[in-house]
Amino acid sequence: MNSMPRSVTYDIVHETKYTYSEPVAVCLNQLRMRPQTRPPSVVCNQCNVTIEPAPAKVDTHPDYFGNVVDSFAIESHHESLMVKVTSQVQVSAVNPFDSPSIPTVAEVVHAIRTGQTEADLFAKEYVFASPRIPLAAHFAEYARPIVNDASSILDAVLQLTKHIHNDFQYDSTATDVTTTTQSAFELKAGVCQDFSHVQIACLRSLGLPARYVSGYLRTLPPPGKPRLIGNDESHAWISVYAGEALGWIDFDPTNACQIGLDHIPVCVGRDYDDISPMRGIVLGGGQTTLAVKVDVAPVELPTEVGPPA
Template sequence: MPRSVTYNIVHETKYRYSEPVAVCLNQLRMRPQTRPPSVVCNQCSVSIDPVPAKIDMHPDYFGNIVDSFAIESPHEALVVNVTSQVQVNAINPFDSPGIPTVAELVNAIRTGQNESDLFAKEYIFASPRIPLGDHFAEYARSIMDESSSLLDAVLHLTKHINEDFQYDSTATDVATTTQAAFELKAGVCQDFSHVQIACLRSLGLPARYVSGYLRTLPPPGKPRLIGNDESHAWISVYAGETLGWIDFDPTNACQIGVDHIPVCVGRDYDDISPMRGIVLGGGDTTLAVKVDVAPVELPTEVGPPA
């Protein structure tokens, strides 16, 4: 696996309306953030058509960059393009010294002995989309040994959810509750992530929701299809003051690598939905989203003549 990959990313969102929209107010959460040491955002630009009458960029509570805009003239279509260049560096936290056990991390969060632990503590509570419950805790305890390394235990739970749940894009939708997905044992990346976070928080482990992109690789001998990559979601677990937040992907049964490009973090999907807003008018709406994640071919260094 390469130690570092740089990507050019284009995320295109198109709305078409059957009737003119008089006014629309929207927020975007699509700008990747630099999160050392694993992610560096080299550049990011946003284009909006029609051109907004008002636009503002600001960080939200979780540190995500939000583009808020208003279009105040009649329009029958809205096109948003977010273009980024991001470098993703591979890290292997499993080689780090001093990884806490599950029990040690739970105790550290309970007692709050340093500032980092205190800030992480807010992620052990229920959030609008993710409840807590004894059934979530028992499901996790059946997989995770509290005396095991935290990272090993979380990876075991990640793989177990992947095996126990069926990936089925028809089983759920964006409004499906975490409890319903848990009972169905089916869903998509949003559902897998919400369920795993519910399990971890119910044990007293801080966990948060991550939105981003997943580079998809074509079959051998086939060309890469432009726009065929995906928006994705996974989870991040707090592993103590030294290690910080470590990401795992229950949909793909792994600790994330250089094929994952994180964008935003929050308590659950409601905190990081890529685009949300209100419109006045519009009638029936058609939405089309296209994501392209292209590795940058860096120039090969040429040495001096022999």
């Protein structure tokens, strides 16, 4: 019997190209596209950023949330901008449900309110409203019946994850990047950003710290079909604080699951505004055309061979 792999190594290419109808004189940009190392499940082995035209200088630094940011300026006329980020990331399987002691929702909420440990105090900032995610009684009321029936914090979040997946329709035409969390909640439709914002609003409204995660999702072709290069996706999901011992555990409401070997996290923040992959300003440019390609390819690593007996 073949056992499931305990880890997968991926080569990831994320290419973003802006084409302008008129020359751009100056652009200032920030990139948040470098995958993080998040022990024990994620290790970023290498990451390279290529920018064309090449800026005079790239300043690489961590932001407040620990994400790696590349800031750059191009001060010469250009009619296109291409950013290519290539990474190699190893993702290992971790099952927090195997823990012998998993706290209840009430225990986590109490720990956050009383600030019992340094980890609790750090997590507490993720229990408040953020620019894209409000707190409201109706979010708590939506989630409370599901959470109250759960035996633990992990069971509660997993059941809420599945409930949102079943209750909401995945519809890429229903919302856009500017859609509010309240609008998505009323529509009961949207994409991964909307599903994640809604679930975070529910958890925070119950007093549970939750944060937004950006990353990649490996997509598998239908049986007998080749994998399409550049056809993988940027994705988003949520991370909930499950107490000091377990820390932050990630769930994917779009796919009704705890994240696994197919998920590669990149950045974390309070909501999408904290981790948008590329943001900036340009002087000039006219009309802009954007093209994005993402490729997530498992790496076939050589098998280690021991010395002869």
